[in-house]
Amino acid sequence: MVADSIPARRPALPEPRSGRRRPVGALLGAVLALVLAATAPLAASAVPAAGATGPARVTTSAVPADSVRIAVAPVSLKPLHAGEDLIVTVTIKNGTADPIAPGTIDLYLAERALTSRSALNNWLRPEKAGKPGDLMTSEAMKAPVQPDSTEILTVSVPADSVGLTTGNAWGARGIAVTLTDNGDVKAQGRGTFVWYSNEKLTPVNVAVVMPITAPEQATGLIPEKALETFTSPTGVLTRQLDGVVDRPVAIAIDPRIIVSIRILGSSAPPSAIAWLDQLSRAKNEIFPLSYADADLALQTQAGAASLIMPTSFDQAIDPTLFTTPTATVTPTPPATATVPPSPSSTPAPSATTTTTTTQPPGPVGGAAPTTEQLLAWDYTATDIGWPHEGSVAAADLPIFGAVGLSTTILSGKNVSRSDSDITPNTAVALGDGAGTGLVIDDPLSQALRTAALSTSDDAWREAMAEVGSQLAVVSAEKPGTTRTLLATLDRGWPPSAARLGQTLDALAALSWHAPATLTAARAATTTAVKFEGRTEPAERAELARRLLARETEVVAFSSALTAPLRVTAEHRLTVLSLLSNSWASQPGSWRDAVGTSLVDSSALLRSVSVSTKGPINVLGSKVDIPVTLDNTLGQAVTVRVQVVPSNGRLLVGSDVESTIEAQSARTVLIPVTSAVGNGAVTLRVTLFTPAGTLIDQPALIPINVRADWEGLGSIIFAAAVVLFFGFGVWRNILRRRRDREDPGTATDPAAAVEVLPASSNAAETEPHA
Template sequence: MVADSIPARRPALPESRARRRRPVRTLLGAVLALVLAGAAPLAASAVPAAGSTDRSPVSASAVPTNSVSVAVAPVSLKPLHAGEDLYLTVTIKNGTADPIAPGTIDLYLAERALTSRSALNSWLRPEKTGKPGDLMKSEATKAPVQPDSTEIITVTVPADSVGLTTGNAWGARGIAVTLTDNGDVLAQGRGTFVWYSDEELTPVNVAVVMPIAAPEQTTGLIPEKALETFTSPTGVLTRQLEGVIDRPVAIAIDPQIIVSIRVLGSSAPPSATAWLDRLTQAKNEIFPLSYADADLSLQTQAGAATLLAPTSFDQAIDPTLFTTPTATGTPTPTATATAPPAASSTPVPSGTPTAPAGPVGGAAPTTEQLLAWNYTATDIGWPHEGSVAAADLPIFAAGGLGTTILSGSNASQSDSDITPNTAVALGAGAGTGLVMDDPLSKALRTAAASTSDDAWREAMAEVGSQLAVVSAEKPGTTRTLLATFDRGWPPSAARLSQTLDALAALSWHAPATLAAARATTTTDVTFESRTEPAERTELAKRLLVREADVAAFSSALTTPLPVTAEHRLILLSLLSNSWASQPGSWRDAVGTNLVDSSALLRSVSVSTKGPINVLGSKVDIPVTLDNTLGQAVTVRVQVVPSNGRLLVGSDVESTIEAQSARTVLVPVTSAVGNGTVTLRVTLFTPAGTMIDQPALIPINVRADWEGLGSLIFAAAVVLFFGFGVWRNILRRRRERDEPDTSTDPNATAAPPASSNTAGTEPNA
């Protein structure tokens, strides 16, 4: 695909020249080295002689699987002038299992100048392979390219073969390369360079922002060992800071790094305290990210009514580490940030170092002291790129973030051929947006993460071309753009300083402060609402619901702040932007957190299982409560029977000491009948929040056992005494029926009367 046609900017090459293949020009290596030394001081390494090759093996992962690719880039980032030869590097990568036989490299110049951003992007990333342009030179490769390897060939295109003269206007030009074998095209690649004819340039102001954040973790504070690794000479934080310190780059710092170093007191790794000292001395603009770089949009779209922030670090402080003042190289603590600096072409220092914000006179630091820093601005928010919804902006503004950094996908413009300024008004109550230039940012990020010289030159050539197009769009009109480096710094990224140096050397570029970028607004851009992925939002909702559960549960604790503060820090770390590129790992981390927090919510429980026999009309049922926490809890015990056989009195409140169990007695009254009853025992916090799920205790009720026993006992008593009375009556009756002989001891009993003497008188 070709760009817009502007014939005056580039006359077509003569047909005879375009069609014939030119012989390869071979220059002496020493002569070419001298030429390149003067023409290309910014090249990453010495350039071999024309036509020479640099073979270096690469891993299979660096080459597309089962493919052959070819790329082209200028050796020098300086613009090409009339009469100068064009020095190019052609990189051939063989990702197949077979060697590539020697073939032919054809170099082309785009037919038309690249006069718009859309034309430039279409040239570099065409939807389909089109005409590559006018042939400038053909050159045969001298050796096969082995499997899983790369070969870099340096080619010199003579000035007359380039075909550009002083009559061509300055700006970005497209170049293309094809690798052919016996007429068959194996691969095609495209690149750019900048042509300059001594016109008056209008530099493009570019504000650059670099986020400095630690890799993803789930602890809320960076562990000591990790800090030591991150701040080592080759650590990720060291490489990030080294690349931007004292350069015209605004630093977006994660406060978690500062706090994690300060909270360790005298036990902080020396490399970490030295790193913090260097940050203190930096002359860069510095503004804070959210703690742990928690995604602002993810918070609001998951249901947070306000932006989340740490509540306390007291639970993480060991007072013995602050017995004497420790020089942690931090600025004087202040609750308010300094005002943003006035717009200028150079960065504004973030403040001179003063006394540390840590312990004073041996005292442990407060939460405010741990978070304090002399920022140049504190009202800038940087949510996840391309995921900001319209409803998020008022919440950002209400949380003190009146300026939001947005990606280009969150904005649209009326004229796509003219690049607007970065600042845009977002509407009443929504603040201001700083829309980053996505193509420029992507090219800078690619350059900084490049692992080879040729890949770096290719990316930086695009950076120069992007800025050249913007500069030439509206001559005499100054524009201010925003470019950002990305989060999640790869371990292999080692070209940050080299990239920034090359950017600063471009004559059509001028460094700008973040304050200056915020001051230049445009009306040609409108906000485009975007949302986070549905799965990511759903998991975040579960995290926020769980935090609400933990906060409600904590009202039962004697000292709730250590529990809620630690959980908040872990939540913020799980919402970090660094997890966005690792959805699988983040899902696992969220699941682990939900399991751990469930154990916290179940740390106070009912251990009584039953069954329990109730044999009386009024009894006290023992219920044992367990507390596995490291502090005492106060709970209210509510018992509800499943039916009317038992009546339960009012709730019972009890305090359970740390790591212990306690039995409470719940009074119950038997009502009607015998049978089984299930008691539902529920624990509540003093504020009325239910703790865990209710426990069910089976009860066997024998409500009439006491009355029946009394009746049996009474009957036994009655029978016992009745039997005694009955025996006494019988005895007395016998005594009355027997004659009394106790008055005449000599008397004898009369003989029994005979029937034949009845009625006769005895003898006198």
């Protein structure tokens, strides 16, 4: 409902200077009803200098084709008092291919004050066309708006034309602007300002939380080059931290940033070390997000029984980066390098020395840091969880609480209340086992985010005018009743630290606003609300389910490894990075990144395999079949080899356990026994971890069994021996037989008679007769 606080005391508006009367305004309102649905407020991309009255032109391509948009915002964020002129900027963006002829700018004031949040939101974003209000003034344009360009004009409405007096209650007021040409309305926009009549105010306590996160990464640690870019003077991390440091803003930090800098030791970019030092000296409240800002609700809705966390960083530490450097004294004059103090709760060296080297962050003595030291920080609180906004289910809350997250930051979409016109405190009781919720004030937060991310002054003023109006409505809802709200900046990156700081400073300058700490917001009186469960998109939950299932497989596979943490810890960090909230706005890129991770982890699970292909001939009743195992990992693995034949022709003994060295292959001998007959057999070779987890798919090796070849070979050999010796005996028999038949050819030495040669003395040797 839109109603003035004191409707009877609202004076009639005076006649506008242009001479138009109310019947003309009513007719124009009727014309607007036909075209209002197609128009909306739009921020401009430039603004004239303060006090300028002429148009300022700036070229832009941000407006969609074939559209004309107009926006209005007060020049000053200060409340308007009685007797003061209302000065506004009107921004016209021409997204068409044709110039817009000079027309008439008409400014309207909403008929009644915006006394509720719903009235304010309906005014700024109406669902259907409606009357823009009472005409305050009209002003003719002096120049056309060229195609694909923007015109910004400053329009002043005299106090008498505004028509508000001290008799009107303070609060948010609506203004509307139209662009007409020969009676045809080309575009309409709406805005707000705050009217104040010196009433007693009850400031609204607002706690602001800023997440500091890095752009999406597919790796568990932010690379050195990326850190150098992110922490450069214009980097995303620098813009975030510089915009909120030492301001009344609670910082929600992604621990991955801290670890990624610390783990680089002496090789960390100087800009990153300076950034971490600045964070350590900040006076802000600081609490940690989940590692890599992994979406808490996505994990639980993907089937995780508990939230996953980093297990170790040892696999990524280079000990040489943490050795104490040798000081090199500079000749003239000595340069002083101050060691940034470690923000870890573990004592770290802090000294000033005249050397050309800087002591890297790490434990005393130059030893490499432990996982606990890398993660340690002097946090204000560690029991706050911040899942993806608007996607928390009731079943998620007990799981959050089980890991110590007793307070959950929730979107306004996750709760409902019976009285929608009264804004409750941010703290809500969620019921037994669900802990406490801190409900974000969505309209206020959205306006703050729009302001912090705006790239032009007029767009920033339009958003900040809404911020002031939102708080004014809350303050005036129940005068004298203090409310504590929570506003959050989103997981994005402002265009500049100056814009973010400008937004927070402008918020702090509102007299109906009071800064509150996050601790105070948590301690505020809780409100009974109805929790509205929400879920992640089905495709997003399914991809996360696949990631978590694959991690379970990797952990089971790691029982075969000599150093399992080197694999499981790195994979855990990758999974956490892929579950980061920063991927939520990029579903296509996230799908590709998850697919790449699943392919890489699948290769990991197949890194130990059977390379023997076959076929293999088995020619005996008992033989050892060689099976070659390959290990492509950088560490040794121990596996259990199980061989199962496809039929009964072969019998296989018990499983064989074998250790394969890193980046090598090993052949194991599987004893088999031929059982019945010859034929084909397929051996199914399956690898298991010592704990019994299957490694990859079984390998099939074809075998040709010829079990009777062993006996046949023995027979043939025996026959050959018999034939050989038999032939020798038969040959001797034949020779002896020939010798008996022909004695003259005998060669037996025992039967040989010596024959002497004839000589003259032969007669002498003969006996006498």
